[in-house]
Amino acid sequence: xxxxxxxxxxxxxxxxxxxxxxxxxxxxxxxxxxxxxxxxxxxxxxxxxxxxxxxxxxxxxxxxxxxxxxxxxxxxxxxxxxxxx
Amino acid sequence: xxxxxxxxxxxxxxxxxxxxxxxxxxxxxxxxxxxxxxxxxxxxxxxxxxxxxxxxxxxxxxxxxxxxxxxxxxxxxxxxxxxxx
Numbered sequence: 634x635x636x637x638x639x640x641x642x643x644x645x646x647x648x649x650x651x652x653x654x655x656x657x658x659x660x661x662x663x664x665x666x667x668x669x670x671x672x673x674x675x676x677x678x679x680x681x682x683x684x685x686x687x688x689x690x691x692x693x694x695x696x697x698x699x700x701x702x703x704x705x706x707x708x709x710x711x712x713x714x715x716x717x718x
Numbered sequence: 719x720x721x722x723x724x725x726x727x728x729x730x731x732x733x734x735x736x737x738x739x740x741x742x743x744x745x746x747x748x749x750x751x752x753x754x755x756x757x758x759x760x761x762x763x764x765x766x767x768x769x770x771x772x773x774x775x776x777x778x779x780x781x782x783x784x785x786x787x788x789x790x791x792x793x794x795x796x797x798x799x800x801x802x803x
Contacts, residue, residue, distance in 0.1 A: 636773045643770055646763030653755035666751035670738035678731030685728055688721045 641693060648697035651675075651704045655711065664715040672709045676702055726778060733782035736760070736789045740796065749800040757794045761787055 658664045679702045686694030743749045764783045771779030 636770065639766060639770050639773065643763055643766035646759060646766065650756055650759040650763055653759065654753040657753040657756075658751065661751065663751055666743070666746065666748055668739040668742040671735055671742075674731060674735040674738065678728055678735055681724060681728035681731060685721065685724050688724065 644693060644697045648701040649704075651701065651708060655704055655708045658708065658711045658715060662715050664712045665717075667708075667712050667716075669709065669712055672705055672712060676705045676709065679705065729778060729782045733786040734789075736786065736793060740789055740793045743793065743796045743800060747800050749797045750802075752793075752797050752801075754794065754797055757790055757797060761790045761794065764790065 654667075658667070679698045682698040683695055683702065686692070686698060739752075743752070764787045767783040768780055768787065771777070771783060
């Protein structure tokens with residue numbers, strides 16, 4: 634497989650990976666088994682990747698990680714809304 | 719911040735991000751709120767990053783993503799062990 638395509642595919646898959654978790658929490662309205670520390674660590678790490686992408690002017694890194702940050706912020710909000718149910 | 723150090727820090731943080739989730743599942747022996755699809759998607763995406771790292775001979779990419787794959791495989795096993803409890 635072409636190396637650049639491989640990188641793009643890997644980036645897309647990892648950036649959408651938290652969507653099934655977000656959908657599951659929103660559907661079940663239950664999130665007590667989730668770790669808020671995992672979500673916060675991901676938000677910090679992915680935000681640093683966005684910063685890294687800006688420094689390198691690499692839009693694929695910026696966009697895929699910014700999307701993942703957004704998904705994880707939604708997941709964190711959902712966690713605090715639904716963890717007690 | 720130096721760009722390479724930023725990339726290394728971002729890689730370290732994202733690669734350890736699932737550890738708090740694994741520890742929480744092992745401690746609570748409960749995982750029903752987790753999405754197996756999220757874990758499987760992560761394993762596929764991160765494995766592709768390991769492959770990408772091999773093609774580019776970039777050991778930091780290989781090691782940090784291989785570690786994350788290992789953590790997610792442990793999480794997937796824990797999910798199937800504890801989801802019914």
